[in-house]
Amino acid sequence: MDWTNLLEIAETEQKRQKSIRVHCCTSTGCRAANSLSVKQNLDNAVAESGLGDRVEVIGVGCMGFCGRGPLVQVDPEDLLYEEVTPENAPSIIEALDGGEAKPIKGDSQHPFFSRQMKIVRQHTGKVDPERIEEYIAVGGYQSLYKALYEMTPEQVVSEIGKSGLRGRGGGGYPTGLKWATVAKMPGKQKYVICNGDEGDPGAFMDRSVLESDPHLVLEGMAIAGYAVGADHGYIYVRAEYPLAIQRLQKAIQQAKKYGILGSQIFESPFDFKIDIRIGAGAFVCGEETALIQSIEGKRGNPVPRPPYPAESGLWGCPTLINNVETFANIAPIIREGAEWYVSIGTKNSKGTKIFALTGKIRNNGLIEVPMGITLREIVEEMGGGVPNGEVKAVQTGGPSGGCIPASLLDTPVDYDSLNKVGSMMGSGGMVVMDRETNMVEVARFYMEFCRGETCGKCVPCRTGTVQLYSLLTKILNKQATKTDLEKLETLSYMVKETSLCGLGISAPNPVLSTLRYFPQEYLELIQEDSLNSKVTV
Ligand SMILES: Cc1cc2nc3c(=O)[nH]c(=O)nc-3n(C[C@H](O)[C@H](O)[C@H](O)COP(=O)(O)O)c2cc1C
Ligand code: SF4
Ligand code: FES
Structure with a gap:
């Protein structure tokens, strides 16, 4: 496979594609709403209508508006249909021949779509994730070719550094800096790991990227391997993501068949293979050192850092570990500069950044927005606000993040601004809460999650999360005193300051942010006779 072959595949595929493409979402969310039967009936309708020479039905990845699935979108007219059923699906095909479509017409120009900026998800919902030719037809793998033939590994690292890309897995560490550290480490054997564990409750951004455009992630990993000097990559995905695993397996096989993965990629001296490792669904296994232990076949417990994986990671070798969305940004950066x-x-x-917008909000689903957009724009314009109510808070960052009150909705969504208001970007969970939401219950929900997910290796987190959960329960049962409330705050800081890994360090964040912004909700639950001394929260 060389450059000419790559362009030939793209051209052949473009010629093969029919002039009208009916995209039917076959990702997990829409599958649960019977989209496979919808697709089957669309296929049957095309066959019966005799329109097969100019119409084709494509099973595609998540279009984002999952709450209104199954979704069907028709190009080039850009018609959107929502909540399509197997019964009314054929009328979409009849409409292409002058009939009147009966399914609910969606608005593809709705702010939910029009306010988005798609880099990672630019081909999602438009290409069949199970056919590498479709990815190649939209310019896929050209960035890898460009990196191998027009850039030195140092230039690739420098380009990623200049782009300002920061890790999308939660911490926001500068990607170029991490790549540079791995690249300059001595040693012949290095590894690249893609972290697709995604254990945050409510988060499904990475699953969607892997299901919808797996080749984009593989291409990013291969470019990373070339840049840092690694010949072997692993993708760590949880067993609860069977469709993502299946599509990744298919994508790897197809890339190998074309000589895009494996030995002497694009007839260059660069070798790179990718294996999948399936996790058992523990939140802590998303923490990079625990993940590495898990790939090594050990129990997924975090280990102290330093040394960081970039210096000593998988089997003691320098290891680059990045999130799915981080890798999905690489090919576009190399292509566009x-x-x-x-x-x-x-x-x-x-x-x-991609967010999973959920909770008490009219339009929920996946959105990709430019950094700097405000929470208000996301919640009110794109999300359509709270049905029959008002926003009370927005939770970002999952169990490691915090609750931002409605008074701070004009906060721009970027790493620093979210940290400043006591939350964090995290991996992309965004839950909207209305006035009916009890914020103490929210804090307890996240603490219950952390209590169940602590690996138990260090005392502050193992026992601290249990104690914090008990205190929150006592408060919710109206059995707590003012002293308990003070204990809740002191213990939160203690767990934060003394835990070994990020799980324990960030577990108290939802408690601290709700104490900071909604103290009244706690005080209302405290036994009245204990409220004579001043609260310091
Ligand atoms: C408890 C815990 C869970 C984590 N889960 C994930 C995860 O599911 N996916 C992820 O990419 N990073 C996760 N991280 C962050 C990783 O440790 C690591 O920082 C990240 O994979 C680095 O990639 P990035 O620089 O591209 O963000 C988690 C961290 C902690 C402490
Ligand atoms: S902080 Fe919690 S999850 Fe992390 S090592 Fe300690 S006990 Fe395990
Ligand atoms: S899963 Fe179908 S639109 Fe998201």
Whole structure:
């Protein structure tokens, strides 16, 4: 496979594609709403209508508006249909021949779509994730070719550094810096790991990227391997994501068949293979050191850092570990250049971020937005606000994040601004809460999650999460005193300051942020006779 072959595949595929493409979402969310039967009936309708020479039905990845699935979108007219059933699906095909479509017509120009900026999800919902030819037809694997033939590994690292890309797995560590550290480590054997564990409750951004555009992630990993000097990559995905695993397996096989993965990629001296490792669904296994232990076949417990995986990771070798969305940004950056990427976002947060917008909100689903957009724009314009109510808070960052009150809805969504208001970007969970939501219950929900997910290795987290959960329960049962409330705060800081890994360090965040912004809700639950001394929260 060389450059000419790559272009030939793209051209052949473009010629093969029919002029009208009916995209039917076959990702997990829509599958649960029977989209496979919808697709079957669309296929049957095309066959029966005799339109097969100009119409084709494509099973595609998540279009984002999962709450209204199954979704069907028709190009080139850009018609959107929502909540399509197997029964009314054929009328979409009849409409192409002058009939009147009966399914609910969606609005593809709705702010939910029009306010998005798609870099990672640019082909999602438009290409069949199970056919590498479709990915190649939209320019897929050209960035890998460009990296191998037009750039040195140092230039690739420098380009990623200049782009300002930061890790999308939660911490926001500068990607270029991490790549540079691995690249300069001595040693012949290095590894690349893609972290697709995604254990945050309510989060499904990475699953969607893997299900909808697996080749984009593989291409990013291969470019990373070339840049840091690794010949072997692993993708760690949880067993609860069977469709993502199946599509990744297919994508790896197809890339190998074309000589895009394996030995002497694109007839260059660069070798790179990718294996999948399936996790058992423990939140802590998303923590990088625990994940590495798990790949090594050990119990997924975190280990102290330093040394960081970049210095000593998988089997003691320098290891680059990045999140799914981080890798999915690589090919677009190499293709368009770092200068293009830095023009998007804010001073310290470049590019876009995918969020899983859920909770008490009219329009829920996946959105990709430029960094710097405000929470208000997301919640009110794109999300359509709270049905029959008002926003009370927005939770970002999952169990490690915090609750931001409605009074701070004008906060820009970027790493620094979210940290400043006591929350964090996290991996992309965004839960909207209305006035009916009890914030103490919210804090307890996240603490219950952490209590169940602590690996138990260190005392502050193992026993601290249990104690914090008990205190929150006592408060909710109206049995707590003012002293308990003070204990809740002191213990939160103690767990934060003394835990070994990020799980324990961030577990108290939902408690501290709700104490900071909604103290009244706690005080209302405290026994009245204990309320004579001043609260310091
Ligand atoms: C408890 C815990 C769970 C984590 N889960 C994930 C995860 O599911 N996916 C992920 O990419 N990073 C997760 N992280 C962060 C990883 O440790 C690591 O920082 C990340 O994979 C680095 O990739 P990035 O630089 O591209 O963000 C988790 C961290 C902690 C403490
Ligand atoms: S902080 Fe919690 S999850 Fe992390 S090592 Fe300690 S006990 Fe395990
Ligand atoms: S799963 Fe179908 S739109 Fe998201």
